[in-house]
Amino acid sequence: MRRLVLILVFVRFCFVAQAQDPEKSWRKAVENYNFQEAVELLDLEIAQLQDSSKLRDLLLQKAACQKSLYKFSDAIETLTDALRISGDDPAAFASLADCHRMNGNNNAAMIFYSLAVQMAPENLYFKMQKAMLHYRMEDYHGTISECRNVLEKDSIHSIITLVGDCFNKLQIADSALCYYSWAYGKNPADYRTLEKLSGIYLGRKDFDRVARMTSAYLKVDSANVTIAPILGVALHGQARYDESSKAFKWALRQGADKLSGYYYLGLNDMMKEDWLTAYGWFRRASRLDSTDVNLVYYMGYCCTKAMYEYDADSLLNRAEQMLQPDSAMMFKINLTRAEMYTQDGQYSKGVKYYVKAESYGELMPAHIAKVGYAYRLAKNYRKALEYYNRYLTVGKEGSTTWKFVQAEMEFIREEEFMAGE
DSSP states (O other): OHHHHHHHHHHHHHHHHHHHSHHHHHHHHHHTTOHHHHHHHHHHHHHHOOOHHHHHHHHHHHHHHHHHTTOHHHHHHHHHHHHHHHOSOHHHHHHHHHHHHHTTOHHHHHHHHHHHHHHOTTOHHHHHHHHHHHHHTTOHHHHHHHHHHHHTTOOOHHHHHHHHHHHHHTTOHHHHHHHHHHHHHHOTTOHHHHHHHHHHHHHTTOHHHHHHHHHHHHHHOTTOTTHHHHHHHHHHHTTOHHHHHHHHHHHHHTTOOHHHHHHHHHHHHHHTTOHHHHHHHHHHHHHHOTTOHHHHHHHHHHHHHTTOHHHHHHHHHHHHHHHTTOHHHHHHHHHHHHHHHHHTTOHHHHHHHHHHHHTTSOOOHHHHHHHHHHHHHTTOHHHHHHHHHHHHHHSOTTSHHHHHHHHHHHHHHHHHHHTTO
């Protein structure tokens, strides 16, 4: 009996001690990330309070714990109670905005962020949160406007980058470059901004600039697998194919994206006319993405150059089936076939595919001359002259091809004369 009394006294003592310092109890729970216990302890203290100013602070703290537990609807209800007590409150408005945003209601979030900014126009945090919500809602002009208000007070790196992202989304490249360059100048270790800068410059085929920037970066961060392949692309654009391949092979060893690595290694070897090695890289890439018709086409193209006609025909058939009715690719496929068969002396087949290519797109003057030549080699002089005359209406007078066509036409006339035609 005596022991039971002692236990009851101890429990009461603990309860009184906790009641005497409830703030210490819920703060300790928050420090230990025990947010559910913190909410329960806060409820106990809130129930005993009459002081509206302190009550407001406890409700904001309770809402913060509920947000941490992803109970956003509960937090919204708690914050609404806080506003009833304290009236308009920028901190409560901002917290409400956060809850609505995380609960999926961006429109409500924008209303409360706007109220918070209106009540506390010097608060950069509120402005930044509003700017980022504009961006999530794809309101890029609104984001730019809000960010510029922030940048008037402080040139924050992430906000500068955000403006660059907006201009990039709006396809206003010059302005995007301006802000990305500003951000990169403030933080040269920011490889993500360098990646965005490089993307715009590569689109403009400014390979020299990208090669300089990425080379300089890699001297500091040589293991960066995002920037190394970009250098490889720039070197490819500069026709420095061996150096480009070296960059991609290094990046692949470090774990960079295999698909793009194999693709550019194939392009580099193809440009060096190492057809079989290029075919091997394209084949490896195709195993990673069997839906990319360009890889199939390039494999076929390499086979045509290596004179593996059966494989080339099979691959080009496959590319043709994948792409119909993409007229641009159909034009390229049939033109490649035409050149392969003409080169192999199969002139009738060459002509067939030149004519088929023309059904998908307009032949260049040089191609028209080649069709004439294929017809001439097939001894179809009438069609050969038809295409040669057609060339003379669109070709460049005095050029090598022009002189070749004139010589060909003279040859045909002599042949016809000798044949008595």
